[in-house]
């Protein structure tokens with residue numbers, strides 16, 4: 001076993017939102033460690049392209065569609081005969097804005113995609129494989145779930161629920177299945193482009209570790225947490241944020257991320 005394979009060679013990892021950003025980096029990291037990967041996302045062309053690039057398989061679909069998690073679990077099992085790791089990564093940052101203006105349907109969709117879908121997929125994989133054979137689940141939450149911020153009420157509240165779901169499932173599925181989360185700070189992806197692109201240097205200067213995150217920073221944490229190297233860890237949240245949470249002891253300046261969230265809008269999907 002090499003340091004970077006973490007004993008994952010021949011294991012099967014299912015990654016939602018695996019076509020770009022953090023999910024793509026996670027899928028790449030698993031493939032690089034010798035695992036077989038199954039990716040999902042809504043854009044069928046991207047799913048096919050990434051699956052082929054990584055020597056894995058992929059299924060297009062929306063995690064918010066109640067049928068999709070079951071189809072995904074069955075698809076991965078048919079393709080590889082086992083599912084050792086689930087990474088619930090796909091998410092939405094809509095509806096954006098003050099909660100008093102939030103459309104209840106959009107709010108519900110945020111919870112469907114960010115909370116219900118991870119539960120449904122975990123249920124399907126548990127019933128189909130992990131209950132009998134064990135495994136590991138990693139949910140991608142956010143550093144922002146630990147505090148409030150401008151305009152991200154629906155997103156952060158749903159991610160806080162995902163964090164709680166992680167801990168609840170960790171207790172319920174032990175000892176066979178470990179359930180943990182990784183909470184990224186600001187990472188260079190499409191979802192967060194509206195935050196980091198307008199003034200990356202300002203944001204980076206306010207972070208103790210001096211730069212925004214790269215998708216690979218998060219992927220390495222997910223890989224390790226999913227692997228047997230973390231075999232005595234369940235119900236944990238691994239913060240990968242460049243020191244965002246401890247910035248008050250580093251600088252007396254304002255928080256540039258919140259300034260961006262106040263003044264910019266993510267593009268509507």
Ligand SMILES: NC(=O)c1ccc[n+]([C@@H]2O[C@H](COP(=O)([O-])OP(=O)(O)OC[C@H]3O[C@@H](n4cnc5c(N)ncnc54)[C@H](OP(=O)(O)O)[C@@H]3O)[C@@H](O)[C@H]2O)c1
Nearest residue numbers: 017019021022041042043062063090091186187189191192
């Ligand atoms: N970037 C950050 O700064 C940051 C910080 C904290 C937490 N996070 C979390 O990290 C995770 C990944 O975010 P990211 O920044 O990498 O986003 P991203 O670059 O926008 O990528 C999102 C991925 O998820 C897929 N996806 C989106 N909605 C989906 C849906 N309803 N069903 C199925 N697939 C869907 C996308 O493909 P399609 O569009 O084709 O579906 C894409 O593959 C999310 O959970 C996010 O909340 C990100």
